[in-house]
Amino acid sequence: MTNALLTGADASTEVPLKRRLRRAERARQVKALALVAPLLVFLLFTFAGPIAGMLWRSVDDREVRQVLPQTVAALADWDGKDLPDEKAFAALASDVLAARAAGTIAIAAKRLNYALNGFRTILTSTARNLKVAPEPGTAKETLGKINPAWRERATWTTIKDAGGPVTGFYLLAALDLTRNADGAIVAAAPDQAIYRGLFARTFVISLSVTLLCLILGFPVAYLLATLPPGRSNLLMIFVLLPFWTSLLVRTCAWIVLLQSKGVVNDSLHWLGIIDEPLRLIYNRFGVCVAMTHVLLPFMILPLYSSMKAISPAYMRAAASLGAPPLTAFLRIYLPQTLPGVGAGSLLVFILALGYYITPALVGGAADQMISYFIALYTTETANWGLASALGAVLLLATLLLALVYGKLVQGQQVTGGMKN
Amino acid sequence: MEAGMVTPAPALVRFSGIQKTYDGEHLVVKNLDLDIRKGEFVTLLGPSGSGKTTTLMMLAGFEVPTHGEIYLGGRPIKNMPPHKRDIGMVFQNYALFPHLTIAENIAFPLSVRKTSKAEAQERVKSALRMIKMEGLAHRRPGQLSGGQQQRVALARALVFNPQLVLMDEPLGALDKRLREQMQLEIKQLHEKMGITVVYVTHDQSEALTMSDRIAVFNDGVVQQIDRPDALYEHPVNSFVAHFIGENNVLAGTVETVDKDYCRVALAGGGTVTARAVNVSGAGASTSLSVRPERIAIVPGGTASDGPNRLPAKVRNAIYLGDHALAVLDVAGNGEFMVKLQPGAHHELTPGESVFITFRPEDCLALDPV
Numbered sequence: 001m002t003n004a005l006l007t008g009a010d011a012s013t014e015v016p017l018k019r020r021l022r023r024a025e026r027a028r029q030v031k032a033l034a035l036v037a038p039l040l041v042f043l044l045f046t047f048a049g050p051i052a053g054m055l056w057r058s059v060d061d062r063e064v065r066q067v068l069p070q071t072v073a074a075l076a077d078w079d080g081k082d083l084p085d086e087k088a089f090a091a092l093a094s095d096v097l098a099a100r101a102a103g104t105i106a107i108a109a110k111r112l113n114y115a116l117n118g119f120r121t122i123l124t125s126t127a128r129n130l131k132v133a134p135e136p137g138t139a140k141e142t143l144g145k146i147n148p149a150w151r152e153r154a155t156w157t158t159i160k161d162a163g164g165p166v167t168g169f170y171l172l173a174a175l176d177l178t179r180n181a182d183g184a185i186v187a188a189a190p191d192q193a194i195y196r197g198l199f200a201r202t203f204v205i206s207l208s209v210t211l212l213c214l215i216l217g218f219p220v221a222y223l224l225a226t227l228p229p230g231r232s233n234l235l236m237i238f239v240l241l242p243f244w245t246s247l248l249v250r251t252c253a254w255i256v257l258l259q260s261k262g263v264v265n266d267s268l269h270w271l272g273i274i275d276e277p278l279r280l281i282y283n284r285f286g287v288c289v290a291m292t293h294v295l296l297p298f299m300i301l302p303l304y305s306s307m308k309a310i311s312p313a314y315m316r317a318a319a320s321l322g323a324p325p326l327t328a329f330l331r332i333y334l335p336q337t338l339p340g341v342g343a344g345s346l347l348v349f350i351l352a353l354g355y356y357i358t359p360a361l362v363g364g365a366a367d368q369m370i371s372y373f374i375a376l377y378t379t380e381t382a383n384w385g386l387a388s389a390l391g392a393v394l395l396l397a398t399l400l401l402a403l404v405y406g407k408l409v410q411g412q413q414v415t416g417g418m419k420n
Numbered sequence: 421m422e423a424g425m426v427t428p429a430p431a432l433v434r435f436s437g438i439q440k441t442y443d444g445e446h447l448v449v450k451n452l453d454l455d456i457r458k459g460e461f462v463t464l465l466g467p468s469g470s471g472k473t474t475t476l477m478m479l480a481g482f483e484v485p486t487h488g489e490i491y492l493g494g495r496p497i498k499n500m501p502p503h504k505r506d507i508g509m510v511f512q513n514y515a516l517f518p519h520l521t522i523a524e525n526i527a528f529p530l531s532v533r534k535t536s537k538a539e540a541q542e543r544v545k546s547a548l549r550m551i552k553m554e555g556l557a558h559r560r561p562g563q564l565s566g567g568q569q570q571r572v573a574l575a576r577a578l579v580f581n582p583q584l585v586l587m588d589e590p591l592g593a594l595d596k597r598l599r600e601q602m603q604l605e606i607k608q609l610h611e612k613m614g615i616t617v618v619y620v621t622h623d624q625s626e627a628l629t630m631s632d633r634i635a636v637f638n639d640g641v642v643q644q645i646d647r648p649d650a651l652y653e654h655p656v657n658s659f660v661a662h663f664i665g666e667n668n669v670l671a672g673t674v675e676t677v678d679k680d681y682c683r684v685a686l687a688g689g690g691t692v693t694a695r696a697v698n699v700s701g702a703g704a705s706t707s708l709s710v711r712p713e714r715i716a717i718v719p720g721g722t723a724s725d726g727p728n729r730l731p732a733k734v735r736n737a738i739y740l741g742d743h744a745l746a747v748l749d750v751a752g753n754g755e756f757m758v759k760l761q762p763g764a765h766h767e768l769t770p771g772e773s774v775f776i777t778f779r780p781e782d783c784l785a786l787d788p789v
Contacts, residue, residue, distance in 0.1 A: 316482055317515035319502040321529035322580065328503075331528075335519045 058388035061167035067108035068095040072163040089139035100127045116158040122149045170389035202369040206352035212292040213299035221303035254290040286362040299344040306340025431455035438488035450640040463619045463627040466637030508577030510587040514569045516561035523557040529580040547575040587619045658786040661709040670708040688752030692728045693780040705788045713759040714782035734772045737765035
């Protein structure tokens with residue numbers, strides 16, 4: 001009797017117990033969500049939204065479709081082997097007339113000119129010379145007379161490719177690739193292939209800055225972690241000082257220091273070490289120095305926190321077990337700082353990848369990084385598609401790096417990194 | 421050497437006139453002289469701040485003596501860096517390297533000594549067998565319990581056959597049951613391997629359990645170095661009597677001294693006969709020390725019967741499982757404890773007047789506290 005009662009009670013409470021737990025947890029979850037909600041909304045609008053927009057713009061291709069809708073429709077069935085048929089020519093003539101009336105020719109011309117240099121002229125001259133719609137059946141001949149380019153297959157392929165609504169054109173361009181007249185992906189013409197070199201330069205500068213930060217930051221972090229609290233706090237203030245100064249001010253300070261009549265050159269000249277001023281700025285050297293200075297705290301802080309967690313007992317233990325100081329450092333201390341080294345390096349590297357102001361101010365023409373070109377295409381030439389594509393490639397590279405680092409750190413944590 | 425002549429085994433470790441100060445004003449260790457023989461298990465026992473850990477750290481090489489010299493195997497080692505001393509050390513928090521596996525941790529002292537791979541592997545294996553953890557060789561320290569980590573630390577300190585092993589409160593972080601088990605294991609290892617151990621602890625029962633000799637530290641000075649039983653039975657001063665084991669203190673004044681014994685008039689009334697251990701003479705004030713288990717409670721009689729018979733008032737009787745404890749009010753000491761047979765506490769009622777008695781040889785007249 002009591003047994004039956006007990007098992008009955010067990011069976012009936014098992015599900016409600018889970019539900020009760022969920023209900024109890026729900027209040028906590030709602031509260032937690034309410035606390036982060038403002039930030040979440042803010043990030044959605046200022047971070048996730050723009051990034052999604054940028055990614056979309058890198059493949060969005062509706063300009064030609066909007067300006068030349070009939071042509072795009074007529075070319076949909078074209079196999080691209082010969083010139084399109086009369087229908088397509090008639091559609092183009094009709095589109096051009098309508099676009100001229102609406103004043104939208106320039107929009108399509110700009111987009112088509114990205115893909116085929118000189119397309120702007122083809123389209124504007126056609127618009128200018130095509131007064132009335134050609135008689136039915138003569139569109140091909142009329143257009144061919146206005147501009148012989150209409151007799152070429154490549155002209156039509158360009159329109160078909162740009163017909164959208166989405167395209168890989170910008171992304172391919174960002175990687176120095178393009179599609180030839182047959183639609184195959186090929187390397188871009190050498191005079192247009194600049195982005196791979198730019199990405200390589202961006203990575204090389206970021207890597208150099210990361211290495212410089214690591215070399216300069218490691219001993220400082222070690223000192224910070226081992227000094228008595230009073231002195232280490234003072235030193236920490238010096239490390240954090242750059243954070244309290246504007247990035248622009250710090251970069252300009254480097255200009256003052258490093259320019260040919262700057263403090264450094266004048267001092268060296270006065271000391272008689274040099275006769276001619278050294279070229280310290282508007283070159284790679286200046287970029288690396290200024291960026292390293294700006295990014296150093298981002299290296300020191302993660303290093304410091306990982307070193308602070310290493311008990312001095314480990315080094316004592318290593319010494320008592322017979323390890324000379326250098327061996328103990330290399331085999332016991334250094335491996336335990338690796339999570340900090342990884343975090344700091346990744347932070348500095350990723351921040352450096354996106355650097356814009358510092359290279360723009362203290363770098364020469366050959367030291368501009370990818371961000372400079374993204375800004376250029378966004379603000380100067382309004383080529384949003386290419387700017388977005390470059391941004392997307394950069395974002396992808398950064399995400400890949402973060403992923404790799406995440407894997408490394410995870411491995412570290414599963415197999416060790418625990419404190420005792 | 422002539423036949424039949426017995427020379428004492430030379431000391432493996434010799435502290436000679438060691439002084440240590442950190443701030444240049446206070447001596448943490450005051451003039452320490454201490455010999456440790458090969459194969460001995462010596463414990464440095466004392467309250468925190470007594471200088472015992474500093475002494476150990478000077479021996480390990482992590483602190484440098486301000487004055488004096490330390491000899492290890494006859495060689496002065498004051499200026500020898502720790503990694504050249506060939507001393508194994510077990511730390512309070514184990515200090516196992518978190519990024520290495522158990523096997524790698526134990527192999528570390530061998531690999532820095534460039535021991536051949538095959539031999540290192542063999543020795544790590546036998547070390548793991550010794551601590552009964554063969555199956556856990558590829559775990560990381562963070563995945564082990566405190567007791568297991570302690571065993572690994574022990575194996576790591578022993579695997580390279582150091583001439584000396586130091587242990588700095590190695591069991592402090594373990595719970596009581598595990599601590600007692602580990603005490604026995606360490607003691608067995610010591611006996612089996614014949615290693616020389618210098619052990620630091622503030623736990624007197626740990627020291628009594630494990631040591632061949634105990635050096636009791638207080639205020640930077642070694643108060644007494646002796647075998648555990650001698651320390652307990654024959655403490656040379658009140659500090660040692662109080663620090664080792666339970667102890668009842670009665671304040672009094674020496675009336676007469678007669679060879680090894682003296683008559684002491686208690687501050688709370690009454691006179692007793694005590695062994696004169698550390699008294700300067702008649703008229704000096706003294707602290708009497710009596711162990712709780714050397715006292716008997718007698719229900720009746722008068723104060724004049726026998727040499728050491730004092731009136732007492734029962735305050736409390738406490739049952740403690742394997743024994744019982746009576747808390748009495750004796751000659752002004754309200755926390756006078758007497759150890760009873762279990763069950764005997766039923767015979768006492770709080771407020772009851774009784775008499776206590778103890779033998780003169782169980783009552784030590786020591787320096788006044």
